[in-house]
Amino acid sequence: MGEQQPAIETGARRARINPPVFFTSAGLILLFVLLGALFSEQAGSFFDRLQAQIVSSFGWFYVLAVAGFLLFALFLLVSRHGDIKLGPDDADPDYSYLSWFAMLFSAGMGIGLVFFGVAEPVLHYVSPPVGEGETVAAAREAMTLTFFHWGLHAWAIYIVVALALAYFAFRRGLPLTVRSALYPLIGNRIHGPIGHAVDIFAVLGTMFGVATSLGLGVLQVNAGIAYLVGVPVSAAVQVMLIGAITLLATGSVIMGLDRGIRRLSQLNIILAVGLLSFVLVAGPTLFLLQAYVQNIGAYLGSVVPRTFRMYAYEPNAWLGDWTLFYWGWWIAWSPFVGMFIARISRGRTIREFIAGVLLVPVLFTFLWMTVFGNSAISLDLSGLAPIAQVVADDLPVALFAMLEQFPLSALTSGIATLLIITFFVTSADSGALVIDTITSGAADSSHVWQRVFWAVSAGVVAAILLLAGGLQALQTAAIASALPFALVMVLMCYGLLRALQKEGEPSRGDVPPAYIAAAATPNWRQQLQSIVRLHRREDVAAFIDERAVPAFEQVLRQLDEPGISHWLDSTAGGVAVRIAHGELGSFSYCLRVRAFRFPSFAWSQSDTEAQAERRHYRVLAHSSEGDAEHDVTGYSQDQLIGDMLARYAHFRHARRMD
Numbered sequence: 001m002g003e004q005q006p007a008i009e010t011g012a013r014r015a016r017i018n019p020p021v022f023f024t025s026a027g028l029i030l031l032f033v034l035l036g037a038l039f040s041e042q043a044g045s046f047f048d049r050l051q052a053q054i055v056s057s058f059g060w061f062y063v064l065a066v067a068g069f070l071l072f073a074l075f076l077l078v079s080r081h082g083d084i085k086l087g088p089d090d091a092d093p094d095y096s097y098l099s100w101f102a103m104l105f106s107a108g109m110g111i112g113l114v115f116f117g118v119a120e121p122v123l124h125y126v127s128p129p130v131g132e133g134e135t136v137a138a139a140r141e142a143m144t145l146t147f148f149h150w151g152l153h154a155w156a157i158y159i160v161v162a163l164a165l166a167y168f169a170f171r172r173g174l175p176l177t178v179r180s181a182l183y184p185l186i187g188n189r190i191h192g193p194i195g196h197a198v199d200i201f202a203v204l205g206t207m208f209g210v211a212t213s214l215g216l217g218v219l220q221v222n223a224g225i226a227y228l229v230g231v232p233v234s235a236a237v238q239v240m241l242i243g244a245i246t247l248l249a250t251g252s253v254i255m256g257l258d259r260g261i262r263r264l265s266q267l268n269i270i271l272a273v274g275l276l277s278f279v280l281v282a283g284p285t286l287f288l289l290q291a292y293v294q295n296i297g298a299y300l301g302s303v304v305p306r307t308f309r310m311y312a313y314e315p316n317a318w319l320g321d322w323t324l325f326y327w328g329w330w331i332a333w334s335p336f337v338g339m340f341i342a343r344i345s346r347g348r349t350i351r352e353f354i355a356g357v358l359l360v361p362v363l364f365t366f367l368w369m370t371v372f373g374n375s376a377i378s379l380d381l382s383g384l385a386p387i388a389q390v391v392a393d394d395l396p397v398a399l400f401a402m403l404e405q406f407p408l409s410a411l412t413s414g415i416a417t418l419l420i421i422t423f424f425v426t427s428a429d430s431g432a433l434v435i436d437t438i439t440s441g442a443a444d445s446s447h448v449w450q451r452v453f454w455a456v457s458a459g460v461v462a463a464i465l466l467l468a469g470g471l472q473a474l475q476t477a478a479i480a481s482a483l484p485f486a487l488v489m490v491l492m493c494y495g496l497l498r499a500l501q502k503e504g505e506p507s508r509g510d511v512p513p514a515y516i517a518a519a520a521t522p523n524w525r526q527q528l529q530s531i532v533r534l535h536r537r538e539d540v541a542a543f544i545d546e547r548a549v550p551a552f553e554q555v556l557r558q559l560d561e562p563g564i565s566h567w568l569d570s571t572a573g574g575v576a577v578r579i580a581h582g583e584l585g586s587f588s589y590c591l592r593v594r595a596f597r598f599p600s601f602a603w604s605q606s607d608t609e610a611q612a613e614r615r616h617y618r619v620l621a622h623s624s625e626g627d628a629e630h631d632v633t634g635y636s637q638d639q640l641i642g643d644m645l646a647r648y649a650h651f652r653h654a655r656r657m658d
Helices: 019-038 040-078 097-126 136-150 152-171 178-191 193-229 235-255 257-282 285-307 323-343 350-381 387-393 395-403 409-439 448-501 524-532 537-558 607-612 637-654
Strands: 565-571 574-580 586-597 615-623
Touching: 019 193, 019 409, 019 448, 040 152, 040 285, 040 323, 040 350, 040 448, 097 136, 097 193, 097 257, 097 350, 097 387, 097 395, 097 409, 136 152, 136 285, 136 323, 136 350, 152 178, 152 323, 152 350, 152 448, 178 193, 178 448, 178 637, 193 235, 193 323, 193 395, 193 409, 193 448, 235 409, 235 448, 257 285, 257 350, 257 409, 285 350, 323 409, 323 448, 350 387, 350 395, 387 395, 395 409, 409 448, 537 565, 537 574, 537 586, 537 615, 537 637, 586 637, 615 637
Parallel strands: none
Antiparallel strands: 565 574, 574 586, 586 615
16 A cells, blocks of 8 residues: 555545445345345245244343433433534524425325325224224224324434434534434544444445335335236336336436435425325314324324333234334334434434424324324225225225225325325435445535446345345344444444533543644634625635645655555545555545625615625535534644544544554
8 A cells, every 4th residue: 555656636536435334234235135035935934933032032122222212312402402503503404394394294204104104093993902993993093003103202213313423523524424413422442443443334224224215116016007007016016116217217316315315305395295185174074184183192192001001911913013123114214214313313302303394294203193193094994995894905005995985096006106106206216325425435426327336236225125024024134133223322322412512611522722833823813804894705725726625636646655545536626635545544634615694784785786695605524533613714724634633643642543
């Protein structure tokens, strides 16, 4: 390594991967795919035994852990830590409330809501865990159980991961990967084997959680197309559908977060609200509104005993088939959804974040389950349609059987099928984006082929799971892949709490004053000018291109040491220097452009001018050493180099390399 001149390469020419995480994760997934494809019958039997073993041995742990996650989220909501921002104190949210809610909801539960909206309440109504089915009492209990599985606990799981990632990435300047959440516990060892293992668990959980959703989605897409145009329901058709929709997801991945995923998420919300509104208006509207209020009350009244109920005195398979499946599914999805929610939540306070993520999607989910679930149960109870029998015969057809009882059934079934497809695409491309972020070490820019690789992998895994055992295999994959990550989440809660308690104190990763003194600081005139000047976008873009990039190139040309590789990423939004030291980890120093609203006292402007120029721009720096973002706008090349080298000196000292 040291015998050749290290290259300075851009993200367009070099793949950005964290080799231990990328290759280990890809290898394990490939092994699973091969075993599932070559030994599908044995794999199905193995999944059955594995789920039974996990439920019998670790069910108590899932129940206790998920209860703890909800209590932890509620504690942070009402505590003094709620005022802390996920980012610098002056950070503004990157997205409006509407876009924020649309994206987190679509990524969080989309396909599952459509698949289980009718099926789950009806199944609980027919076969409750305790008592007689197909009665009015069973109908009430069915909605309470459905709310329990889709309510506060599910979103509390997402909150734990998302909050930890957003806090350490946006407020402490660490990479946006799962390992960063353990920084308060193990410090710089997050860059070594322990950190690699945590990220690998996150990749596997994400892959199998997303694949479970894709498998459920394609079952229902097949049922919808069969209802509309008579295409047969078969494994071959489902595999072809997975391939076709994965191609759509790949296109969305290539387009990126803003152009692809955000627009699809907004389309999802429009379609979902439209379908929901139609069923609400065309169905028994007054009954559904009354049921919505009563269902929420019944859920809140039973949430505590339900949380801890293990059926220890009346053992049955219901707990593993339903509650533990859901807890495992949400935990398996939590790295994916958590990282995705973290990426779109920068600038919000912890209290605002928890209240928004915990309450808004939950209330909408409850409304969805009430409208579709209670409508289906009402049709069956009244004898107008045998929905319960349809669900027993063919679970994915349940939604279409219910819609058939309303006017314009062909149109609404088509909209429902389109909604499932768009949720399918959103889940696949969001999952690919998150896995790529983890396996690239949170690189600011990665090659398109990396995102495409993970999007295609999710489709392949979903197809193999379906062929290897159908719905049972999907459930087992979700529960099993979640077990190791549930342990990681417990540690994340502890690490986040420790970090929040030390908020305002010098961070363990903050660069000591002795190193800062080595950096060349601006003179007071230059510093004052930089503070008061309101920079345009063109000004900071020129600063990045003409001052920062040449400064970092000078440093990297001088760096030649065995075992070290380095590169420079330059994008429209900033520049990043990365210096890799093999198993000892990587150092990064990043500059990024931030937009701020103009202060109202800056100068007098006409309404037209104020509308045209509403923001000014600064350049903020942070490093992988956990230091907070700091403003370097206006620094000279020497000052930028000094600021970076101060952090790099701390990195080497922490790893005993100097």
